[in-house]
Amino acid sequence: EAGVAQSPRYKIIEKRQSVAFWCNPISGHATLYWYQQILGQGPKLLIQFQNNGVVDDSQLPKDRFSAERLKGVDSTLKIQPAKLEDSAVYLCASSLGQGRSYNEQFFGPGTRLTVL
Amino acid sequence: KQEVTQIPAALSVPEGENLVLNCSFTDSAIYNLQWFRQDPGKGLTSLLLIQSSQREQTSGRLNASLDKSSGRSTLYIAASQPGDSATYLCAVKAGTASKLTFGTGTRLQVTL
Secondary structure, X not given: OOOOEEXXXXXXXXXXXXXXXXXXXXXXXXXXXXXXXXXXXXXXXXXXXXXXXXXXXXXXXXXXEEEEOOOOOOEEEEEOOOXXXXXXXXXXXXXXXXXXXXXXXXXXXXXXXXXX | OOOEEEEOOEEEEEOOOOEEEEEEEOOOOOOEEEEEEEOOOOOEEEEEXXXXXXXXXXXXXXXXXXXXXXXXEEEEEOOOOHHHOEEEXXXXXXXXXXXXXXXXXXXXXXXX
């Protein structure tokens, strides 16, 4: 079974530039998550999708971050414009659903963003 | 607000030792708890998931316990190997649709 795919793996941009990350979850997984992991910290949830609807985006800085999952499969996370403090690893995860048996989250390799 | 703490932040042990990693959380009303492993520059690999009604889960040399009332979980690694060197993260979920709240991790090094 293929895992969660993310691209690019690394990205270096200058502040005020825009950047987009892509995630393809495990086939059949209805729930998709984007996390931000700053060096030395645990991942922090940015946004959670159930199919193509947003379940939780309470920690997403909506003035500069946006995310979509139009067809309920793959997803794109965008930052526009980027700030120095956005330097982090952006992790995508997916799970089958939200029921008790389907809660386990599987993570992709992440995209390491450096903002100069 | 749920807070998750992991102690110690870093640990170095010789190969073959048994070890325990600790995770504590402030709100005992959790749905489940998950332990992950993260290798440098890589994503997270799920190791064990414990539902709120369970006391422990085992997978190979790994055993995770959960004590909801005291807000604690431990990850026991038996007969440690150099390949176990990684950062171990615990995360709790408050409800079926809730997000995972992560600790800051324990960086483990197993030396030859």
